[in-house]
Amino acid sequence: MPASEKKFWLLKSEPDCYSIDDLQRDGQTFWCGVRNYQARNFMRDHMKVGDGVLYYHSSVEPPSVAGLAEVCSEPYPDFTALNPDDDHFDPKHTPDNPIWVMVDVRFTKKFDQPITLAEIKATPGLETMVLTQRGSRLSVQPVTATEWEIVTAMRE
DNA sequence: GCCAACGTTGGC
DNA sequence: GCCAACGTTGGC
Numbered sequence: 001m002p003a004s005e006k007k008f009w010l011l012k013s014e015p016d017c018y019s020i021d022d023l024q025r026d027g028q029t030f031w032c033g034v035r036n037y038q039a040r041n042f043m044r045d046h047m048k049v050g051d052g053v054l055y056y057h058s059s060v061e062p063p064s065v066a067g068l069a070e071v072c073s074e075p076y077p078d079f080t081a082l083n084p085d086d087d088h089f090d091p092k093h094t095p096d097n098p099i100w101v102m103v104d105v106r107f108t109k110k111f112d113q114p115i116t117l118a119e120i121k122a123t124p125g126l127e128t129m130v131l132t133q134r135g136s137r138l139s140v141q142p143v144t145a146t147e148w149e150i151v152t153a154m155r156e
Numbered sequence: 157g158c159c160a161a162c163g164t165t166g167g168c
Numbered sequence: 169g170c171c172a173a174c175g176t177t178g179g180c
Contacts, residue, residue: 012178036163059178117179135161137177 007046008143010054010131011069011105020055020066023107028072032080032102033088039140044075044101052148053105056131057114064114065151073104111155125150 011031013019023029034040053069077098081090093099121132130141143151 014178038163061180063179135177137162139177 005048006050006052006145007048008052008054008145008148009042009047009071010056010065010129010141010143012056012058012139012141014059015057015066016060019057020107020110023055023069023105024067024110026107028104028106030080030102031105032078034078034102034140035088035090035100036139039138040100042138042140042142043103046142047071047075047103049074052143053108054143054148054151062114062116062118064116065111065120066114067110068108068152069105070108071103072106075101075103078102113155115151115154119154120151123150123154 015021018029031043034043049071051071053071054065055067055069057064057066077095078088078093078100080086080088080102081093081098081100082095083089088100090099117131120126120129126132126147129143129147130136130138
């Protein structure tokens with residue numbers, strides 16, 4: 001794909017739930033369970049195979065970008081929303097009328113040293129990252145090409 | 157564990 | 169369609 005079409009994202013995960021180590025072990029996973037419309041819209045309307053992913057660990061000390069991954073499927077209906085026994089069940093979501101989507105994500109690399117949120121906040125050029133904005137809670141965030149360059153260069 | 161920020165819900 | 173109440177997120 002032309003480099004100009006490649007997009008970049010930050011995906012948040014609580015490592016107690018699914019960590020970069022789990023992704024490294026599995027190689028690939030379903031990015032399911034997104035139940036926020038803004039995050040859903042980013043996935044549904046803008047995610048493409050090959051997009052770069054900053055894999056972020058939230059709700060741990062220290063919160064940090066733990067590694068890199070790659071989007072490896074087009075968005076498709078999130079089947080966990082169909083399962084009444086699933087935590088992410090949503091009765092409004094049906095096979096005929098899917099509301100929620102997921103993508104598949106493939107492991108790329110794990111940083112030897114995670115890039116902490118504090119480090120990101122202290123890095124020139126990253127002041128306007130969605131992640132560093134006050135009250136930013138989106139679990140799927142767009143990352144600019146410039147931000148991607150700066151962040152990934154911090155561990156090369 | 158606290159609590160600010162934010163999204164969602166539901167009564168009106 | 170407004171907005172108060174409520175639930176959740178997530179850094180600290």
